[in-house]
Amino acid sequence: MIGILKYAADKTLALGVSDQIKDAKAVLLRADSSLDKILWDLNTSTGVISLAASDGNLALAIKNKAIASGTDIVLQVTNQNEPTQKWDFASKPGFILSQANKSYVIDDDTRGGAGTRVQLYEFNGSIAQQWKFVPLDRISALASE
Numbered sequence: 001m002i003g004i005l006k007y008a009a010d011k012t013l014a015l016g017v018s019d020q021i022k023d024a025k026a027v028l029l030r031a032d033s034s035l036d037k038i039l040w041d042l043n044t045s046t047g048v049i050s051l052a053a054s055d056g057n058l059a060l061a062i063k064n065k066a067i068a069s070g071t072d073i074v075l076q077v078t079n080q081n082e083p084t085q086k087w088d089f090a091s092k093p094g095f096i097l098s099q100a101n102k103s104y105v106i107d108d109d110t111r112g113g114a115g116t117r118v119q120l121y122e123f124n125g126s127i128a129q130q131w132k133f134v135p136l137d138r139i140s141a142l143a144s145e
Contacts, residue, residue: 001042001135002052006031008094008130009111014038015118015131017075020053026060026073026118028108042133047086047099050078060106061085062120067101071120094130095123105129 005015007028016029016038029038036053040060043050049060054075061076062084079085086099087106096106098120107121108128123129 001044001133002039003042003133003135003138004031004035004038005040005096005131006134007108008132009108009127010113011132013114015040015106017051020051020058020075022058022075022077023063024075026075026106028112028114028116028118030114039136042089044089046080047088048078048080049087049096051075059085060087062098062100065100067098067104067120069104069119069121073106073118073120089133092123094132095125096131097123106131 007013012031013028014031017024018027039052041050041052050056051058058075059078060073063072063074065084083100088097088099098104104120105123107119109117109119111128
């Protein structure tokens with residue numbers, strides 16, 4: 001499934017990356033940003049979320065495999081066998097849980113605006129941890145309206 005992950009606390013923002021390279025940090029970007037930094041391929045079979053512009057070569061990962069609140073989410077070379085690159089979208093709809101430890105989710109650091117860093121954080125159910133997947137065909141339909 002290809003699409004964007006809109007930030008539930010502010011639908012004008014989406015999960016993106018600071019750059020299209022290994023170790024680039026995940027950040028909030030405007031939802032109308034260039035698609036090469038906000039368009040994701042969510043593989044529901046493997047749990048890997050890869051940057052669509054990387055043709056599956058760069059995936060969201062927990063930096064240094066450190067399972068702890070406050071750890072950066074970064075791009076890493078895709079390894080479908082690495083638990084810190086696998087995410088669960090189904091167990092708690094609206095939340096993106098780490099398959100390495102489902103007590104942790106993808107979270108906005110300060111509930112800030114564009115450019116705010118995205119991190120791993122212990123699940124607490126707050127709006128800062130909620131995301132809405134918008135498929136590519138829906139993005140195209142919205143753009144043409």
